[in-house]
Amino acid sequence: MSITKTASARWQGGLKNGKGTISTESGVLKEVPYGFKQRFEGQAGSNPEELIGAAHASCFSMALSLILGEADMEAESIDTKATVTLEQDDDGFSIPAIHLETRVRMPGADQTAFEEAAEKAKAGCPVSKLLNAKITLDATLDN
Structure with missing residues (x-):
């Protein structure tokens, strides 16, 4: 099984005076602003680090749910x-x-079994694995 999802970013201008927008295929993010000020100065908008964090937290939580379920536990x-x-x-x-x-x-859960499940989820969730992924690139220059 193979599933693909897309997200896109548009950037205009230089690093400090430029601005960009982020969009996702699902439409959950649609032209959300990002830029130097959002990333380094706390201005409203998004940044790559919080998007990576959101992806990792959500992926880990789902993986943990799966692993707990495989051990007949449900949070x-x-x-x-x-x-x-x-x-x-x-x-x-x-x-x-x-x-x-x-x-x-998860009332009544065994602490040791929970800790083992959490470690397994940390190592096995797809976003954790991404940190060691093969990264490919297609680069096109439009003149």
Whole structure:
């Protein structure tokens, strides 16, 4: 089985004075603004790091639900926060770490079984795997 989803970004101008918009195939995001000020100065809009965080938190939560179900457990709720760290060094910017914090409501669950399921979900969710993915690129220059 193979599923594809798309998202797009449009950028106009230079880094600091430019502006962009982000859209998704589903329409959940439609021309949402992003830019230098949104990314580095807290202006309203989005940025790549929060989008990666949202993708990772949601993917992890679904993976954890699956793994718990395989162990005959079902959570009442799974609330996950992903904290994405963006750092700058001599080589430029990088994302060296993502911290997942999850709170699961599941009365009567075994702590050890839960911890094992959470670790399995962290390692196995598709977005976690993406961090080691093969990245391909098609680049077209329109003159």
